[in-house]
Amino acid sequence: MGELAASRKTQIIEIAQKLFQEKGYASTSMRDLAKEVGIEPASLYSHFESKEGILKNICFRIAGEFFEIFEPINNSMVNPIEKLKRIFTEHIRVIVNNLDASTVFFNDWVHLQEPTLSEFKILRDKYENGIKSILQDGITSCELENIDIDFTTRLIFSALNGTHEWYSKEGRVSPEEVGERMSDFILNGISFK
Amino acid sequence: MGELAASRKTQIIEIAQKLFQEKGYASTSMRDLAKEVGIEPASLYSHFESKEGILKNICFRIAGEFFEIFEPINNSMVNPIEKLKRIFTEHIRVIVNNLDASTVFFNDWVHLQEPTLSEFKILRDKYENGIKSILQDGITSCELENIDIDFTTRLIFSALNGTHEWYSKEGRVSPEEVGERMSDFILNGISFK
DNA sequence: CCTACCGATCGGTAGG
DNA sequence: CCTACCGATCGGTAGG
Numbered sequence A, B: 001m002g003e004l005a006a007s008r009k010t011q012i013i014e015i016a017q018k019l020f021q022e023k024g025y026a027s028t029s030m031r032d033l034a035k036e037v038g039i040e041p042a043s044l045y046s047h048f049e050s051k052e053g054i055l056k057n058i059c060f061r062i063a064g065e066f067f068e069i070f071e072p073i074n075n076s077m078v079n080p081i082e083k084l085k086r087i088f089t090e091h092i093r094v095i096v097n098n099l100d101a102s103t104v105f106f107n108d109w110v111h112l113q114e115p116t117l118s119e120f121k122i123l124r125d126k127y128e129n130g131i132k133s134i135l136q137d138g139i140t141s142c143e144l145e146n147i148d149i150d151f152t153t154r155l156i157f158s159a160l161n162g163t164h165e166w167y168s169k170e171g172r173v174s175p176e177e178v179g180e181r182m183s184d185f186i187l188n189g190i191s192f193k
Numbered sequence C, D: 001c002c003t004a005c006c007g008a009t010c011g012g013t014a015g016g
Helices: A008-023 A030-037 A041-046 A051-075 A080-097 A099-111 A116-140 A149-160 A163-170 A175-190 B008-023 B030-037 B041-046 B051-075 B080-097 B099-111 B116-140 B149-160 B163-170 B175-190
Strands: none
Touching: A008 A030, A008 A051, A008 A099, A030 A041, A051 A080, A051 A099, A051 A116, A080 A099, A080 A116, A080 A149, A080 A163, A080 A175, A099 A163, A116 A149, A149 A175, A149 B149, A149 B163, A149 B175, A163 A175, A163 B149, A175 B149, A175 B175, B008 B030, B008 B051, B008 B099, B030 B041, B051 B080, B051 B099, B051 B116, B080 B099, B080 B116, B080 B149, B080 B163, B080 B175, B099 B163, B116 B149, B149 B175, B163 B175
């Protein structure tokens, strides 16, 4: 009390993000989490139905953030290259603004159970297909070379989604700058030949 | 029997790689492993001192493979760009030839305990610093633009080390071709401006 | 390589 | 949100 009064549920999620990020979802027990929150283990179950419920909350919140930045840019009337540049930059910003949660998102979504796992994969594929469409538009309009779209998409996500692994250690670079340099790197790499 | 007689120890490692890759190290129990091998859980301990011993074996074997390809290329008398190109290609080959083990290497090294964890990190830093030196050589000799070496190195490893996540699903591309296209992508991306 | 077993810890529930 | 507790499972050991 006296601090900003985040709800207990929010507090649990924030601490869970931190612990899952540090030790991994599978290696973090509900007892670890309860201790850090300062309540009894059983009390966690009045806020979440299960341990997986917490993971679900984290993963789908981050997925939601990615779509929130993707859709308005994708629907805007700019050319494909500019779209990609903006999406890459905003994508990085989501990661950097949610370092703990995005680490959990990338590392621990595999621990989601069916049917949640399938829902998650569908969202992921949707986002991926969105990027592929923009690449296709770029090729069609001759703004991009005739690249291998699947392969290029993999490379793009590898580059973007590695950010959480190193950003905190070299945090002197601003998210905007990382996003821009990453965009340059990728777009330059793509237009090879 | 009747098949190629790999030693039991080798067989345990191979099955462990597969299970750790599928479910993660922390979520795979010694009982899971024993069952798949076809022996009693306690019997695993006549081959390995602990569960972590198996992880150690996998992680350091892969680390060794990376150094085996790195060092001869690094010591060879070719220019920095050519060195990078060859290292990237061989790096990809190591990943692709050891898909299970390299997935464990990338995802589960965090579960190593001290002092093994520190030994592992030292190897990782050594490899990373090797790449940084080559980039520096390339800049000094004006074959590369005056890029940010730390940032570039992060991007390189993000791109290279994401390969294990998608390769098996699009396995129609040969390791050599992946390596070459990845090299082109990275080297083209690097020389921006 | 097995039988038999240990203490510790796990996610989760009942009931208040 | 707590006390009290459940059955299951964990990594690992003793002794052969």
